[in-house]
Amino acid sequence: MKNILHIISSPRMEASASRKLGNAVIEKIQERYPDAVVTERDLTKKPVPILEEAHINTFFTPTENYSPEQAEINEYSAGLIAELQQADIIVVDSPMYNFSVPASLRAYFDFTSRAGYTFKYDENGPKGLLNNKKLYIAFTSGNIYSEGPYQIYDSNVPYVKNIFGFYGVTNVSVFRAEGLSIPGIQETALEKAIERITID
Template sequence: MATLLRIDSSASGENSKSRQLANEFVAKWLAKNPNGQVVVRDVDANPLPHFTNVTLGAMFTPEENRTAEQKAIVAIGDELIGELEAADVITVSAPMYNFGIPSTLKSYFDYIARAGRTFKYTETGPVGLLNKDAYVFVASGSFLAETPMDHQVPYLNTFLGFVGITVKETFIAGGQALGEPGEASFNKAKAQIAVAV
């Protein structure tokens, strides 16, 4: 049975354009995989604690020396990484907030970036270990994609690639605060999804 891991991050709930694009993709994926399982990780509805010195202390303490609190902290990342490892395909939906991704999604990334588990260092640089494919759905209030002010899509591509997740396609709905141009952009992204799945 195929498994799709869906990662959502918008604070706008069902009004979120990035979520709506992910909805389109997941519906089409399920139509092609009627016995498929969708696992949802909504980092807005269930935000993760931000990384602090306490978090790092838990990560770098040898397993046999961890306190109960430290074990609970490490278990958060273990669960998230386990979901990724079990998935056949991954979707990530993310709005642009203040030129970047939501802090809730950044926290998620902080927990899944683990040396020896999702990436490793080599003499020629870091190598991702997850070996998964992903589809990315993004939205923004204006049209910033492929401009110097876009710290959304390049960051997502860089991070996901770092842990061994290949972005197969990115669907972009720009201009969502601009009325008709944004609507056209959203509809274009939906049309692209229709032929991608």
């Protein structure tokens, strides 16, 4: 039985292209693994806070020295990380916002990038601690970034890949619905992206 974690980051609901693409990826995974269990982490319904000093201090305090407030902060962050640890398959809806990811997804990474949980350092440098997982990125954007002059503007897909690669998740497939603001392309971009979804 596969555990799927679906991370959602668009504040739009019905109008959201990344939710539609991410849901289509989930459906295809469920066709392949009918008994798969899906956990949704909707970052817009329960937003992860912007990092404050108390959070950072907690992340660098040994567990045995936690104050009650730090224990609570750790419990929250460790709970987010536990969902990642328990997942066999991770699907991230990653719409491009201002050339990068929505702030909700960035905040999520700030609470899940933790030494001893998702990565560690040893004499060889950093090492990811989340292994043997598959990542699917459901990327949507107004412009086109997979080719052409705007390729170098893409701080979304390479960033999400880098973060998960740092966590040890290196088996990645990216599905792109691009050109959603370009007449002539926008009409069919999402439909074509959904058709291109393959699950391995």
